[in-house]
Amino acid sequence: MDPRTVQFYGGNAADLAHRYAAAGSAAARYFPVAFTPGSRILDVGCGSGRDLNALIDAGYNATGVDACDDMLLEARIRHPAIANRLTVDTLPNLSGVPDASYEGLLCWAVLMHLPGEFLFDTVFNLRRVLKPGGRLLISTPLEGPVVEAETHRDAEGRLFNSVTPENFHFLFEKVGFRRLNRWDEEDSLGRRERRWATQLFVLEGHGSRSLDKIEAILNRDKKDATYKPALFRALAERRCHGASLGGAHVRDFTKGHQAGPGHRLIVDPAHRGARRSGCAQSLRRAPGQGLCLDRMGAARPLRCRSRHPVRPLAE
DSSP states (O other), rough: OOHHHHHHHHHHHHHHHHHHHHHHOGGGGGGGSSTTTTTTEEEETTTHHHHHHHHTTTTTTEEESSHHHHHHHHHHHOOOOGGGGGOOOOOTTTTTTTTTEEEEEEEEEEESSSSSSGGGHHHHHHHEEEEEEEEEEEEEEEOOOOOOTTTTBBBOOOBBBOHHHHHHHHHHHTTEHHHHEEEEEOOOOTTTTTTTEEEEHHHHHOOOOOHHHHHHHHHOTTTTTTTTHHHHHHHHHHHHTTOOOTOOOBOOOOOBOOOOTTTTTEEOTTHHHHHHHTSSSSEETTTEEEEEEEETTTTEEOOOOSSSSBOOOOO
């Protein structure tokens, strides 16, 4: 989770917890359609405990994790019944959560605060902790708030990654989830400039072969995350423009230029020459020629002195 965002919630925990409690749990209306009665649910980013307490009241065997100690303290004060169900843990890793340990995940107004380099690790770890056939309920912004163009932060310093509900749908779909439903709604706190998209997924498989290969790359390359935002943007553009990891079209994000048929999206952080040039993805036309996506997601000429092979991903 983004440290400055966690700091904001910690510094305003009491006031935010009061506002959230006054509004009530907007997530609770979806519990009956999302989760099997009595199932084991993890509230990821449980904050002040409002939604976790609603899960317990509805009869679910629920626990919660959050990155912010001050918000968890508010949860224990306001909802004593969940005091022993709270743990400090955070996305993207959920390091304290065992594999396949939950039948449902609630991730309410959380994913928008993740830096771009955390998105792939996040979706893979959400899949990791969920049992096959388990459900995932997420809520992310459909409109608002206003953020600074370069930093993606609002006036209070919180990070909003600007990932659309459609791109979250695409990404979860590619790692083995199937979307069951989507609901668009107004902001439960009454902010007119804010609207939300709620999406319900079921885990049905392992996703595409390409994403499995990407997961293997991420697992062996935890310390170097600079290429991950560009990789996500490439996949998002693939969804919007019909590009293929196997070699159709991929677009230059900054200028709108489109690579022609036959260009391949290459994803291989082990290609050290590409890493030295500031990229781990290249659109390759022929040996020694091509483009790469730099750290900001822009297409650049591939200037790589290394002669090590770069392996294309097959769909």
